[in-house]
Amino acid sequence: MPNYDFELILSRPLLEAELDPLFQRTYGNVTVAFVRDMQALRGNEQPGQASCRWQASSLSAAIMEVIEQLEGLGPVADAPGLRVLSVEADPLLSMRDIAERVGRSLESVRLSIRGTRGPGNFPASETTSSGHRLWRWSRVAAWYGVHDPQLREAGPTSRAINGWLALRDVVPQVAPAPEEVTSALSAVLSHVA
Template sequence: MPSYDFALILSRPLYEDELDPLFDRTHGAVTVSIISEAQHADRTPAPAHHHPNDELRSADRLGNASCSWTGATLAAAIMEVVGHVEESAPGLHVLQVEADLLLTIRDIAERVGRSLDSVRHAITGARGATGFPPSEMSTAGHRLWRWSKVAAWYGLDDPQLVEAKPTVQAINGWLALRDVVPDIAPAPEEVTSALSLVIPHVA
């Protein structure tokens, strides 16, 4: 089965005592942001009901998770990790998923099979090549590049990117629906099954 790279936006970072349950479920394959021991004094119980916009309005309190996960499809891989993360951290909710990742220069070099200097020259246009995609700024102030744009610039055909667009659109819609009206949101396996029928025709 293929391995898929993706990231999750979480309603909060994980507490340190939630890391062991997550590790047991994922064998260390999922990297997450955490809340340090010193911040535990401010720990509050999760509300019984919440709206996704509440978290999105407080971006400084959001968490994130990233991984490479094996699955029959991207949808299956995402849903499995969503389940592992939420079951490891009671009260935490996955808000969004992103499968067109932002990459460092080193990440780009590894994916395109070039040296770091070669990628740097491509970015700066030092050797005549122009039009390299502009960088985006991470929350930590680092320059990062969107993989889909970089792949297009290098003329690379990444089939996972083709699968990612409709899959992410559908799963993000499902995540929003279950937070607003959970009673009518389909089960994760129903979403995965539906996408497995549709993706071959739209990807």
Template structure:
């Protein structure tokens, strides 16, 4: 089995018991950052052994729910051009050439957080683009966990936002996007 690294963002009521409940539910492979005195938001950083990235993330979500915490999201990995260069063993100039289309096949993923000085890119999109175009030797597990984290985060956020709708509004939205 492969070990997958990822983070879950959660919210829980105050109380020392939360940490114990998370551990008992299965988060014994996570480092949990949470203030039990005040409660609120926390983070769990996992190094989870599983047959797939999907199984690693899904089991962690189920275990968190079993322990009674609200799952807010899965950390999506955003990287700068410098971060992409470091992860691929390339120079920042080479990465800049991919982004601008001066080198490589073109159609580099758009930044998720465009900024004038340092834009941030989705590592899931960038890693899939790199592998598809044969421009970097990345671990299949790293590409898989990046992709699953991006999808799981979007799904958790969408479900949380849908709770703000009435049942009739949810049905109408479900029909529209089905």
């Protein structure tokens, strides 16, 4: 089974006390930003974020399994329950991540970004995180000519699961079960992608 990389946006950051249970449930395949305690959580209006690398039969199965693991962590202290708000399946990568994925040295990637190696016009970075620029994998893969079959699943799967997440928050009584979403995506993905 392939590994899938994706990001989940959470209703809140995790608490430090939730890290061990998260690690036990996900075997270290989900990394998160966290806050130390409830005091730090109060007044923190920022959502949480989880970077995931999960092995499954499909991207939709991987996402649904991680959602189940995160939302099943259980309550800690007075923290509100943890909910997944959205998914992004076309990951943002650092230069080091790019080098690893395309099989090049870090210096080769740095030179490509600067325009001194390759055809030029390297994709612009999408964002900066902790002083480091991040690039969207689909744009970098296209620039390097890397065919990543998982990207074919990324767009339709993200849109469908984000729609499901919104539906279950607005009218949960009509939202299908996660297995139904995964099954439907598997059945039609070859026609949509």
